[in-house]
Amino acid sequence: MTTETVKKSVLVAVGVVENPRGELFICRRGASQHQAYKWEFPGGKVEAGETVPQALARELAEEIGIEVLACQPFMRIEHDYGDKLVILDIRKVTAFNGTPHGLEGQPSRWVPLAELHDYEFPAANGPIVNKLRADAES
Ligand SMILES: Nc1nc2c([nH]c(=O)n2[C@@H]2O[C@H](COP(=O)(O)OP(=O)(O)OP(=O)(O)O)[C@@H](O)[C@H]2O)c(=O)[nH]1
Numbered sequence: 001m002t003t004e005t006v007k008k009s010v011l012v013a014v015g016v017v018e019n020p021r022g023e024l025f026i027c028r029r030g031a032s033q034h035q036a037y038k039w040e041f042p043g044g045k046v047e048a049g050e051t052v053p054q055a056l057a058r059e060l061a062e063e064i065g066i067e068v069l070a071c072q073p074f075m076r077i078e079h080d081y082g083d084k085l086v087i088l089d090i091r092k093v094t095a096f097n098g099t100p101h102g103l104e105g106q107p108s109r110w111v112p113l114a115e116l117h118d119y120e121f122p123a124a125n126g127p128i129v130n131k132l133r134a135d136a137e138s
C-alpha cells in the first residue's frame, strides 16, 4: 500500500490582453481568493466540458467585460503551491471587442511591459513575465 496522495490539479485559462501601445491588462486578486491581493492576468478555472479557449472567453467576459475574438497559445506552466497544483494555459488575446475593466470590483489597470516587475504576481507567473520581455526584445 502506498501512502502517497495524488494532489488535485486545476487547469486554468489565463489571458494576456495587450493594447496598441503595448500595455498589458492586469487585475488584482481579492481578499478571499487563493493568492490574495497578488496581481494577475485575468482568467479562471476551465470547467468540465469546456475547451481552454471557451473557458478563456467566458472568464474574460465575466471578469473584464470583453468579447474574445481570437487567441493563440503563449505558454503552459505547471506550478505546485503546496496547497494546490495549478496548470496555467496562457493564451495571447489577439483580437477582442470592448474595453477591459474590472467587472467584479477588482482593481485593474494597463501596465507597460517595462513596469510589470513593479507588481507582485503569484509565483507561477514568473516565466510569463520573462517570456513577454524576451519576445519584445527579439
Ligand atoms: N486568473 C489567474 N489565475 C492565476 C494566475 N496565476 C496563478 O497562479 N493563478 C492561479 O490559478 C488558480 C485559478 O484561478 P482563479 O482563482 O482566477 O479561478 P476562477 O476565476 O475560476 O475563480 P474562483 O475560484 O474565484 O471562481 C488560482 O489558484 C490562482 O492563484 C494568473 O495570472 N491569473
Ligand SMILES: [Mg+2]
Binding pocket: 042, 043, 044, 045, 059, 063
Ligand atoms: Mg479568475
